[in-house]
Amino acid sequence: MIRFIDLFAGIGGMRLGFQQACDSLGIKSQCVLSSEIDKKAIETYKLNFNDQPTGDIREINIIPEFDFMLAGFPCQPFSYAGKQQGFGDTRGTLFFEIERLLKIYQPQAFILENVRGLTTHDQGRTFKTIINSLENLGYGIHYLLLNSSNFGVPQNRVRIYIIGLLGKKPKITLNSDRGAIDSHSFKEKLYQLSLFSDIYSVVKVKDILEDKVSDNYYLSKKFEQQLFDAVDGEFEKLHGVRLIDFRGGNSIHSWDLGIKGKCTRDERDFMTALISHRRHKEFGEHQDGKSLTIEQIKTFFDHENIENIIYSLIEKKYLKEINGKYNPVSGNMSFEVFKFLDPESISITLTSSDANKLGVVQNGKPRRITPRECARLQGFPDSYILHPNDNAAYKQFGNAVTVTVIQAIVENFIKHNSIKETTLFPRVIPILK
Template identity: 65%
Template sequence: MVIKFVDLFAGIGGIRLGFENAMKNFGIETKCVLSSEIDKNACETYQLNFNETPEGDIHFIDEIDDFDFLLAGFPCQPFSYAGKQRGFGDTRGTLFFEIERLLEKYRPTGFLLENVRGLVSHDKGRTLSTIIEKLEALNYKVNYLVLNSSNFGIPQNRVRIYIVGLLNKYPNLSLESDTGSSDSHEFKKKQLSLFNEDKYNHLTVKNILETDKEVMEKYKCTDKFINMLSKVVGNEFNSLHGYRLIDYRNGKSIHSWELGLKGDCSQEEIEFMNALIANRRKKVFGTEQDGKRLTINQIRTFFDVPNLQEIIDSLLEKGYISDDGEKKYNPVAGNMSFEVFKFLDPDSISITLTSADSHRLGIVQNNIPRRITPRECARLQGFPDYFKCHPNDKFAYKQFGNSVSVPVIEKVISDLVSNNIEFFDKHFNVKKEVTKS
């Protein structure tokens, strides 16, 4: 028996890959009868890997061969609530409505939907309630999990919601929601406290890095950028592990004034800027706004030096702070569009990959600063090395930032089959052929 499925909002096929892997582990054959994606560059990557080009806009797809399972990593659009007093709304005009439409027409046996974690709390939970009610109105029983990819052999902090449903059968699952560590620092603290009792067998960034010989020269940081970094760390670039290049917070951050972006700063000017960033949000200066402007007398409460006015004048001239005309000062915290905005810690997990910034994540390997490669982005999403990246790096970075984590999909589907084996046997005659993977 073959499970036929559709792959909607397919991207580069991450959900499909995880689904097919899970079914293969159970000895279940699969056949994709339709894939749909509107991004032409993602379609090119899909074609490279699955030898088929997805159909276009889901709004214009109506006739499909019968299928058993629906997969969709659908975008989360705002829902219009007609009747908020009931806590439920109208899905018309949203992309979820297209899923609802196809489920109602074709009545597949089950589905898997993936979305951002914000769906759980969107509109105080009413959006998710709307989705579940609409699915249950079609006689699907629904269960969902909120999972962090870092708990599934992927060194990335990526929390997503996975919604599964079966026709007239509540989907039992043994997996439990677990949002994992909120950032790389918390992850390291937890790992130290676990000793040898890590039930998830976590991996870290160093496990997905390419070797020096594999990394092309174009991914290494430019001499100009390295010279800026050396103003802060000298030649000890390995000390950059876990640092973010950002102006509006302290912690493990490097700021534009430390790099000399708008002009070199003295050590005293750097200390002033760091103190201003650390203290300007304190409630003692008022609560009417975040990052409020401070007078020189307010500044003296945390940075009192004889030449304070000279320091302020110098930083005003360079453009690191601004004056509102009434001698109240605030940092000018613009966007620092450097080659790297965050150096990953090889002994921890990565921040969440995004389509906008994946190309500016960095790593220091053997004391050499560089950007992570598209292949390393693929590995951070759990794609196997045989998966072909788009030949244009710009598109490859964007696509992996937008994608799902393949092993999480595989695990959710495997858990679904394992815990509902009689249901799958009834519909696909698989019980005698499969054993729990």
């Protein structure tokens, strides 16, 4: 029996991955404590594990003895005191709670998860602080940067995983791999691999889509019509498209959709050319996205009716003029979908704020992806019970840990390192504060 605690538990992604790994290896496991403060996440956790997470870890006084710690801890700013070794101080951060519990209980091992930016925060000092603190507690450390897309889910999600083993450096045969940088690179990699092998199985977005979804996940008639007009009636052109102003490439803009007023083809071409070329160095390096004169614009868009095009766009408030220079009107547009996923590739990283605004074209019709599809992008099985409130579910899966990555790390760790199981009746150790 391996006993573990699940800190900053969220909806239990780390716990689920850990339990699945133990089950696959024929090892019994028991969660002796879970801790979470978000009320809706606690509701989802209880639905799936029949376990009521304790609240704030800073207020927990007693924990049963355990072998393994799981923690997807929040990364708050660490202080940098300019000490001789170049390390800061963990006091005042939630990582300090992890440090404190490791010091008291000395479990055999732990896995910590965080965003990859942890390694570069404060010029790397934050990460050095963490590793130094863990090593001072007697743990050997191994860390991995892994992309979820390499672990059976079609999501481009790079996270850092810190593995610790009491008394010696853990042996891990997994290697850091950040994977493809975007969905286009992912498809290129698949194509190259297919040249050397007729059989190359990989999970794509199309593989996690539900066959039938409720009407509420489809777009409003008005927005669907705007998209229809923007892609000339070919919705498949939306695959991999981002809806955003101020970026060229594979994007659709407010002027393509006619958000502030319908634009002619010439007007759309003008705006698209402007946002693409205004970043070029030939127009100056003092800032990103320069305002350009009409003479500069004519170097890449020389149209006989350019004055009329500019006047019309200013009238519709897609374009502004200041001192004879032109630039798109600033401000973010809010669309029902901000990114359409490519069914033949991987998803962008799910986030808590935007998971509900990812779209897909399925059977020739555009829609938003569902909470169940978000769960699948994070490696949660279909037996996992979703929070009944869609907004809560989208947020939770945007914050979650990818289950399949945790399972792979735990299986690899247990296979290559010795973990002694606790006694049948573990001690309960009070925390002295």
